[in-house]
Amino acid sequence: MPNFRYQVLDASGKRTSGVIDAASIADASRKLKGDGKYIASIELDKGAGLMNMEVGSKRLNTKELVLISRQLASLLSAGITVVRSLDMLYQQVDTKRARKCVGEIYEAIQSGRTLSDAFRDQKDALPTIMISMVAAGEESGRLDEIMNRLAEHFQKESKLKNKISAAMVYPKILFFLTITITVGLLTFLVPGIADTIRDLGGDLPKLTKGVMAVSDSFVHFWWVYAIVIGGGWFGFTTWKHSEKGHAQWDLMMLRIPIVGKATKMNASARFCRTVSTLLKSGISVLQAVEITGSSLDNVILEQKLAEARIEIRKGVSLSKSIKNITEFPPMIYAMTAIGEESGTLDTILEKAADFFEDEADAATQKMTSALEPCMIIIMAILIGTVVGAIAMPIFGMAQYIM
Numbered sequence: 001m002p003n004f005r006y007q008v009l010d011a012s013g014k015r016t017s018g019v020i021d022a023a024s025i026a027d028a029s030r031k032l033k034g035d036g037k038y039i040a041s042i043e044l045d046k047g048a049g050l051m052n053m054e055v056g057s058k059r060l061n062t063k064e065l066v067l068i069s070r071q072l073a074s075l076l077s078a079g080i081t082v083v084r085s086l087d088m089l090y091q092q093v094d095t096k097r098a099r100k101c102v103g104e105i106y107e108a109i110q111s112g113r114t115l116s117d118a119f120r121d122q123k124d125a126l127p128t129i130m131i132s133m134v135a136a137g138e139e140s141g142r143l144d145e146i147m148n149r150l151a152e153h154f155q156k157e158s159k160l161k162n163k164i165s166a167a168m169v170y171p172k173i174l175f176f177l178t179i180t181i182t183v184g185l186l187t188f189l190v191p192g193i194a195d196t197i198r199d200l201g202g203d204l205p206k207l208t209k210g211v212m213a214v215s216d217s218f219v220h221f222w223w224v225y226a227i228v229i230g231g232g233w234f235g236f237t238t239w240k241h242s243e244k245g246h247a248q249w250d251l252m253m254l255r256i257p258i259v260g261k262a263t264k265m266n267a268s269a270r271f272c273r274t275v276s277t278l279l280k281s282g283i284s285v286l287q288a289v290e291i292t293g294s295s296l297d298n299v300i301l302e303q304k305l306a307e308a309r310i311e312i313r314k315g316v317s318l319s320k321s322i323k324n325i326t327e328f329p330p331m332i333y334a335m336t337a338i339g340e341e342s343g344t345l346d347t348i349l350e351k352a353a354d355f356f357e358d359e360a361d362a363a364t365q366k367m368t369s370a371l372e373p374c375m376i377i378i379m380a381i382l383i384g385t386v387v388g389a390i391a392m393p394i395f396g397m398a399q400y401i402m
Helices: 025-034 062-077 082-092 096-110 115-120 128-140 143-167 169-200 206-220 222-241 243-255 259-280 285-295 299-313 330-342 345-401
Strands: 003-009 015-021 038-044
Touching: 003 025, 015 025, 025 038, 038 096, 062 082, 062 096, 062 143, 082 096, 096 115, 115 128, 128 143, 128 259, 128 285, 143 169, 143 259, 143 345, 169 206, 169 345, 206 222, 206 345, 222 243, 243 259, 243 299, 259 285, 259 330, 259 345, 285 299, 330 345
Parallel strands: none
Antiparallel strands: 003 015, 003 038
16 A cells, blocks of 8 residues: 655644555545544655656646546536545546646645635646636536536647647658758768768869768767757747747747648637636636636737736627737637627637637648648758769769779
8 A cells, every 4th residue: 555644733733744554545534533633734655766756847738637627527426525536536647747736636625725725726737727617616516517618628629739749740750850861871971981082082072072071070079069959949948938039939920821820720719619618617708818818828819818808807898809819810709799799609609619620720731731841852952962962973983984
């Protein structure tokens, strides 16, 4: 059985800590409470060592969010209490960060906090939409329904992301092959053939001299290339994560031909899907727009939705407040206006989300279709230049021999 590290308070308020052997967090809690102690914290004892250090982002991925939402919805629908559901969920999740997140939520509830507060404490791991919808579900008493709606939302978001990732596989493979083959030719093939060509003598073409010089510098000064590439990548990521750089990058992603359309369609689909999901959960339009802005992963759109939120606060309708967001297609404004007039805004936006997801998929396919020939051309130019530089002097010498 696993060990759990705990901190407890006795009747006099004295704090003690230790490790207890139990089948689960709930079992460990029962044993400690049976001794008349108040539990301050309890978590799985992972032991010491580098293998247990937390590496990477704390934020859960979409797959983990789907699992947590789906399992909680099923358990709560079956009439199981929140505490018992979280304990069962803790035993089912299979990633360290998900177990840590669920375990800390369980501990917070055990210490007397509400479920919404416990989820809010995990803002570094959980998206804002999940935290807000859990609070709305707890307040309305429809937590199982809310969790099921969240699971469907994350499932569709995951599907859209997977389509984009799958479409980008082939261009990434071509890019990797281009770099690998070019580096391999310059490192292993060119130096050996260059020595042979030098020994044979003769006047070498400028292209051959240039490629041989690049190969020689690459072999003897590879560390300079590594420093330049590493420094360039570090500078790019630093700029991209800065406030100004992030805004410039997001603006560029919206304006580049073909790529910009895919970005806009993807953002439109996420906007409609997120607002629809939040409205169905009983969250106000104002709060829904605020949450949606932070979920689009685009600073420019987030700023424009912040301006729209100001207009909504003044009493302007959602459709009119987003009318000036030119990055969204006009269809969003039209369907939002129809939804407001008919009182079915959440349903209309859900249908719009389905449409824009198809459009995003088509735009992504078009983008990758344009990238593939570009990568093939770049690959042909790089490899053709190296091979041509080697072949030219060899053919020239063969003519003299004949």
